[in-house]
Amino acid sequence: xxxxxxxxxxxxxxxxxxxxxxxxxxxxxxxxxxxxxxxxxxxxxxxxxxxxxxxxxxxxxxxxxxxxxxxxxxxxxxxxxxxxxxxxxxxxxxxxxxxxxxxxxxxxxxxxxxxxxxxxxxxxxxxxxxxxxxxxxxxxxxxxxxxxxxxxxxxxxxxxxxxxxxxxxxxxxxxxxxxxxxxxxxxxxxxxxxxxxxxxxxx
Numbered sequence: 001x002x003x004x005x006x007x008x009x010x011x012x013x014x015x016x017x018x019x020x021x022x023x024x025x026x027x028x029x030x031x032x033x034x035x036x037x038x039x040x041x042x043x044x045x046x047x048x049x050x051x052x053x054x055x056x057x058x059x060x061x062x063x064x065x066x067x068x069x070x071x072x073x074x075x076x077x078x079x080x081x082x083x084x085x086x087x088x089x090x091x092x093x094x095x096x097x098x099x100x101x102x103x104x105x106x107x108x109x110x111x112x113x114x115x116x117x118x119x120x121x122x123x124x125x126x127x128x129x130x131x132x133x134x135x136x137x138x139x140x141x142x143x144x145x146x147x148x149x150x151x152x153x154x155x156x157x158x159x160x161x162x163x164x165x166x167x168x169x170x171x172x173x174x175x176x177x178x179x180x181x182x183x184x185x186x187x188x189x190x191x192x193x194x195x196x197x198x199x200x201x202x203x
Contacts, residue, residue, distance in 0.1 A: 003075040003082060011068035011086040015093025015110055018100050019060040020045045023053045033100075041105035043140050043196070058109050065090045065113025073117070080161045084169035087114035091173050095180060106180040108144045111173055115151065122154035138195035141184035148174040 020040040024032040028050060032040055035048045042061060046054025065087070072079070072086035094110040096102040115123035130147035134140060155170045178185075187193035 003072070003079070004085070007072045007075055007082055007086050008089045010071060011089035012093040013098075014064045014068045014071075015090030016097035016099060016104070017060075017064055017093075018097050018104060019064070020053075020057040020105065021100060023056055023060075024048065024050060027053060033103075039105055040100070042109055047196075061094065061105070061109035062113035062116075065094070065110035066117045067113075069114050069117035080159075081163055081165040083118060084166050087118055088169045088172060090114055091176060095176060106144070107173075107177050108148070111148070111151075111177055114173070115155075119155060119159050122151065122158045125154040126151045134196070138197065139188065139193060140196050141181055141193060142188060145178055145181050145185070148177040 018040050020042060021032050024030050024035075024045060028048075030048070032038075032045055032048060036044045037047075038044070042054045042058035045057045048054075068090035069083050069087050072083045076082045091107045091110055091114065093104075095104050095107045097104040112123060112127060115126060126147050129150050130143045133146050134143035137143065151174050152170050159166065159170070184193060
């Protein structure tokens with residue numbers, strides 16, 4: 001069977017597993033979508049008062065993206081187009097999960113997972129940008145936006161492949177993440193975005 005027909009749907013379904021929603025539902029009997037920003041990602045889970053669940057959400061969201069790409073690499077070794085397409089599918093699954101009426105998270109942790117599987121040097125450089133911006137500002141959103149924006153620069157430096165699918169995928173993922181932060185961008189510009197650890201709730 002054509003590996004594309006297996007890999008892309010599987011990557012989407014892996015990406016669409018809403019770990020933040022599931023963990024909070026199981027351990028706190030709450031719907032994370034009614035708490036804080038309503039986002040199902042690790043930041044909002046942690047801000048809801050469940051820091052342990054926030055860390056677990058971060059790890060699991062990262063892992064599902066990583067696994068989705070690794071499966072593609074296993075089914076079609078050397079096919080970088082398929083690996084990047086699987087990465088895109090996993091991100092789309094997280095952002096638009098079929099299980100939650102296509103209303104999911106912003107894709108940051110899952111993106112880090114797919115980046116690590118695709119090309120770990122560029123992923124670590126992107127993570128370093130995130131950490132530096134976060135430590136300087138305490139804004140998770142700003143760190144995510146800037147890190148996402150810099151990823152293509154690192155990726156095109158380290159990744160030797162330049163096919164149309166690779167180029168489009170490596171540009172699409174950061175763009176989608178930035179677009180999903182449009183409300184955060186408005187709050188950052190207006191000075192109303194909350195810093196991580198503050199009592200104000202916004203993510």
